[in-house]
Amino acid sequence: MKKLGSLLAILLIVSGCSEADRYNFKGSGDNWDVFYTVDATSQDSKEATGKIVYTGEEPPPETIIYSIESTAGASSGNVSVDEGEVLVGKSACxxxxxxxxDEQLDVEIKWDGQVEEFALTTEQ
Incomplete structure (x- = not known):
């Protein structure tokens, strides 16, 4: 009977842990590609990560200031560019x-006196 109770408890715990909904956003400007992944772990919690890739013809800048905005909030930073890429660190709430x-995310990237703005969307 104890084994059955333990098994039921484990099944209950495992069934409560569902896979997160994952949304892969992407977008491109003239000089940058942005990839942003959101894992909606529940109705009111998420984890997000991303990557910003320089695609321009000039050498990549040393630093950028970026902002990725949605109706749920924003991620931003003043970061170093390493070999033409920036990893947007994991954020969670x-x-x-x-x-x-189905949301559109607005991106703004500033570098060396230039500004580029574009949108990120998911493929549906």
């Missing part, structure tokens, strides 16, 4: 608004 799959 609980009890927050969550980015939805």
């Amino acid at each position: 609980e009890g927050c608004a969550v980015i939805q799959q």
